[in-house]
Amino acid sequence: MTIDPRHENFQQEALPSFDTVSPNREAIALQVERLGLQLDGKVILQEVSFSLPVKGVTSVIGPSGAGKSSLLRCLNGLLTQWSGSVAVNGCDTRQWRGGWDQLRRHVGLIAQKPVVFNTSIRANVCFGLKSWRQRRHADELVEKSLRQAALWDEVKDRLNAPATTLSMGQQQRLCIARALAIKPRMLLLDEPTASLDPHSKQLIEQSMLQIAEQTPLVCVTHDLAQAQRLQGSVIFMCDGRIIEQGPGEQLFAQPQRIETREFINWSVCDCD
Amino acid sequence: MNLSHLQYRDTISKSIVWLLAIPALLVPTIILGYIFWKAAPVLDWNFISGAAEGIGFGVTEGIFAQLLGSLLLAVMACVMAAPFALGTALYYCIYASSRQQRLLIAMFNMLQGIPPIVFGLCGLVVLVNLFSWGVSLLSGAVVLAMVLLPLLVLNTLAALERIPLKYTEAGRALGLDSSDIIWRLWLPRSWLNLLTGLLLAMARALSETAPIMFTATVFSGVVWPDSLFSPVTTLQTHIFYLAQEGNDSQVISIAWGSAAVLVLLVAVFGLLARVLKKLEAD
Numbered sequence: 351m352t353i354d355p356r357h358e359n360f361q362q363e364a365l366p367s368f369d370t371v372s373p374n375r376e377a378i379a380l381q382v383e384r385l386g387l388q389l390d391g392k393v394i395l396q397e398v399s400f401s402l403p404v405k406g407v408t409s410v411i412g413p414s415g416a417g418k419s420s421l422l423r424c425l426n427g428l429l430t431q432w433s434g435s436v437a438v439n440g441c442d443t444r445q446w447r448g449g450w451d452q453l454r455r456h457v458g459l460i461a462q463k464p465v466v467f468n469t470s471i472r473a474n475v476c477f478g479l480k481s482w483r484q485r486r487h488a489d490e491l492v493e494k495s496l497r498q499a500a501l502w503d504e505v506k507d508r509l510n511a512p513a514t515t516l517s518m519g520q521q522q523r524l525c526i527a528r529a530l531a532i533k534p535r536m537l538l539l540d541e542p543t544a545s546l547d548p549h550s551k552q553l554i555e556q557s558m559l560q561i562a563e564q565t566p567l568v569c570v571t572h573d574l575a576q577a578q579r580l581q582g583s584v585i586f587m588c589d590g591r592i593i594e595q596g597p598g599e600q601l602f603a604q605p606q607r608i609e610t611r612e613f614i615n616w617s618v619c620d621c622d
Numbered sequence: 623m624n625l626s627h628l629q630y631r632d633t634i635s636k637s638i639v640w641l642l643a644i645p646a647l648l649v650p651t652i653i654l655g656y657i658f659w660k661a662a663p664v665l666d667w668n669f670i671s672g673a674a675e676g677i678g679f680g681v682t683e684g685i686f687a688q689l690l691g692s693l694l695l696a697v698m699a700c701v702m703a704a705p706f707a708l709g710t711a712l713y714y715c716i717y718a719s720s721r722q723q724r725l726l727i728a729m730f731n732m733l734q735g736i737p738p739i740v741f742g743l744c745g746l747v748v749l750v751n752l753f754s755w756g757v758s759l760l761s762g763a764v765v766l767a768m769v770l771l772p773l774l775v776l777n778t779l780a781a782l783e784r785i786p787l788k789y790t791e792a793g794r795a796l797g798l799d800s801s802d803i804i805w806r807l808w809l810p811r812s813w814l815n816l817l818t819g820l821l822l823a824m825a826r827a828l829s830e831t832a833p834i835m836f837t838a839t840v841f842s843g844v845v846w847p848d849s850l851f852s853p854v855t856t857l858q859t860h861i862f863y864l865a866q867e868g869n870d871s872q873v874i875s876i877a878w879g880s881a882a883v884l885v886l887l888v889a890v891f892g893l894l895a896r897v898l899k900k901l902e903a904d
Contacts (some may be wrong), residue, residue: 428794453798456846465792476807478796525792532796 379404379566385434394420395590407562407582410570417590418570422538427457458529462541464521467511474513478532499527500557519550539569586610661882685844686859691854699766707774733772736872739832741769746836760850762838769833770823777819781812814902817893825891831858857884
């Protein structure tokens with residue numbers, strides 16, 4: 351278990367402020383250009399370019415090993431040794447004020463399997479709160495975040511109960527609430543409903559759609575039906591590259607690339 | 623290859639394993655049994671709680687002063703070494719490059735292999751003579767802390783490595799910085815394992831004789847240390863002293879009694895460590 355901040359060498363001096371605005375900041379929340387990633391000499395991502403609108407869901411689909419999860423980890427700053435450029439609200443993430451830790455507060459990431467900390471439900475939601483002002487309003491924030499994550503009604507009477515007593519589906523929604531509590535500008539979800547029961551899946555999808563009305567949301571999923579239900583745009587990845595992207599209805603109804611067609615038809619994807 | 627042949631091979635390999643394992647289990651059991659059998663005539667509460675205040679110095683009286691001296695040295699050494707061990711382990715986990723990590727591990731494994739008497743000799747030259755601390759509680763505790771440091775570092779690393787990576791990543795994903803990760807995630811999650819490592823180090827400290835022989839202990843004339851710069855008397859060196867009086871049967875049985883108490887003390891720390899490990903597992 352190693353935290354590796356070796357790649358966290360930021361140019362702390364003369365940092366552009368968060369308000370350094372690109373001309374189209376109003377329309378674009380995330381701009382990724384020619385993103386590349388190599389780990390242990392293996393190419394994970396290459397020439398990945400796309401942009402996200404300020405709200406709505408973008409689903410990332412593709413076969414296992416396509417680089418979807420790695421893409422999210424690059425965007426969130428958990429992986430930092432990538433090449434190319436990533437700009438959140440017009441600000442280059444490599445020059446983010448406060449470094450990668452601050453960036454991660456603005457770009458929330460929910461893992462595939464829920465990881466709750468060994469404390470109460472309430473403390474879990476508040477775990478990311480750092481400032482005194484945020485902590486002073488913790489009660490309101492806890493309620494708001496849990497409501498957004500569609501969990502409030504189920505836990506409002508036992509906020510001090512251990513978070514580990516919740517079911518897997520509830521734990522995943524708690525993770526979403528915990529990420530929302532720090533008011534991220536963007537939320538990345540890595541197969542958030544994998545291995546959950548249909549009811550939990552439905553609740554999480556509803557919650558995601560609700561969140562996406564205000565916040566851009568990127569969801570990696572293997573479930574094509576889920577990508578369709580979430581509406582929004584879809585990015586299809588294979589072998590570390592974006593093969594096709596566009597509005598969901600169009601991509602699913604009339605895929606332009608043969609690889610996409612094959613994948614949608616549950617064929618084996620062979621991009622070469 | 624038919625079934626009976628496979629069963630035959632299995633029986634043979636099982637027998638070989640048992641033949642090799644039995645002596646390994648039997649020898650320590652026999653030694654422990656022998657110690658307690660020899661110690662039984664002197665082992666009572668008065669022996670353990672009686673302080674040697676007269677000229678008998680634990681030969682004709684109790685061993686309470688020695689017991690306390692051993693514990694005092696072990697506790698001081700652990701208290702001194704623990705922060706450095708934790709700091710080193712955290713440096714290893716957070717800041718060290720993979721090359722530095724390999725170097726640190728190799729260094730601490732090597733340090734663990736150095737005979738404790740060498741540490742004792744260094745302590746004698748540097749602390750006792752050069753720093754003029756004399757043969758004292760402080761000199762002994764510092765030398766013992768140096769002996770324990772590699773063990774504590776490796777124990778602390780093992781405790782930190784038991785924390786699942788996903789746990790740290792979940793904290794990282796929330797924007798927690800390294801200090802938050804340490805104080806709010808790692809330490810609350812691993813304190814039981816850290817304490818287990820500390821107890822095992824205490825047990826090791828109680829079993830060390832060589833490093834404190836030159837630096838902390840005297841064989842007679844001292845009951846309680848007056849200050850950090852006073853010498854101390856310990857169970858380990860007491861046994862050594864009594865064993866040299868090999869002709870006197872009473873003295874020898876007191877040596878057996880002291881040895882049994884020392885074994886019990888080490889066993890108590892070992893058992894406590896096991897209890898904590900079980901608590902953590904639950």
